[in-house]
């Protein structure tokens with residue numbers, strides 16, 4: 001099979017770097033073009049010796065990428081581009097790539113929200129390409145794998161959104177919980193990206209934990225949109241958007257994201273409230289056959305996910321309060337970004353979703 005040529009737009013971002021690492025082992029995609037403003041004109045091995053030294057010594061590899069690739073300002077003509085830019089800059093790049101006939105997986109938030117007015121409310125700017133919102137597929141394979149397979153533009157979900165949606169979707173879709181939801185989430189610092197800021201400065205972040213975006217994190221409308229869509233798809237439409245309190249925290253680790261979600265269990269028409277065992281069965285059935293979502297029988301650790309595309313979910317019932325508690329965790333740079341992007345790319349090209357994605361994490 002001829003290799004599918006791909007571009008990583010903004011390879012100097014953390015998600016771009018992670019794509020390079022993951023794609024180096026992919027049997028069907030070959031990185032033919034990489035862009036970045038600050039590194040344009042340099043070769044990959046000059047900028048990332050940690051990745052490329054071994055490959056260079058062995059004269060390159062037959063799959064993945066050539067470590068001598070020159071980083072450019074604009075992507076070359078390729079089959080597929082992964083866009084790893086901040087929002088707004090991403091939309092401009094996506095539009096020009098699509099015009100050239102390139103399929104795109106956008107890792108930014110620009111095409112995740114279906115309603116341009118909601119985008120404007122949360123991102124404080126008019127949507128740069130509203131016409132594309134209708135055709136963009138939300139890149140959560142666990143919900144939209146058929147739509148993704150025929151898309152030209154895939155909006156890769158946010159990292160917090162992926163953990164929270166996967167954690168709550170089975171219970172919301174089955175309407176076994178009320179619509180008051182609390183999501184208490186913690187992320188490692190790479191979730192904030194590679195550009196240095198005061199809050200990600202070592203002396204500030206090390207040995208510190210703090211909450212942020214209490215007035216509303218931008219992943220909240222995405223979570224709300226997708227939980228409503230999941231309930232509708234199961235024939236259980238919500239009468240109104242869920243009331244979500246979503247509080248993210250920065251914790252002093254490099255990767256990993258853990259979301260603990262709470263909701264009141266509600267009675268069904270017969271007055272029955274799900275037991276812990278029934279909740280677990282609901283989740284196991286919902287995710288049966290999913291290659292990357294694993295229902296586990298103990299609270300998962302972020303370390304379990306380090307470097308892998310897995311999402312571990314532990315659903316349980318707090319019998320004293322009648323609350324559902326779901327703990328969901330993943331690697332923000334893999335299932336929360338670049339691994340999920342490759343899972344989507346595999347769908348776009350009719351490959352098994354697991355293609356090129358090792359099930360193994362790094363441990364300890």
Ligand SMILES: NC(=O)c1ccc[n+]([C@@H]2O[C@H](COP(=O)([O-])OP(=O)(O)OC[C@H]3O[C@@H](n4cnc5c(N)ncnc54)[C@H](OP(=O)(O)O)[C@@H]3O)[C@@H](O)[C@H]2O)c1
Nearest residue numbers: 012013014015037038084085086089107108191193194337
């Ligand atoms: N980090 C995560 O865990 C994560 C997870 C899911 C989704 N995302 C999303 O994925 C996208 C990339 O995130 P990231 O965290 O990987 O990026 P990042 O590490 O924050 O990328 C930083 C780099 O982006 C470039 N850049 C910044 N502003 C730019 C602009 N206006 N135009 C062009 N280049 C610009 C700069 O590189 P140069 O100076 O070299 O050009 C900068 O060094 C974002 O939209 C983010 O929201 C991130």
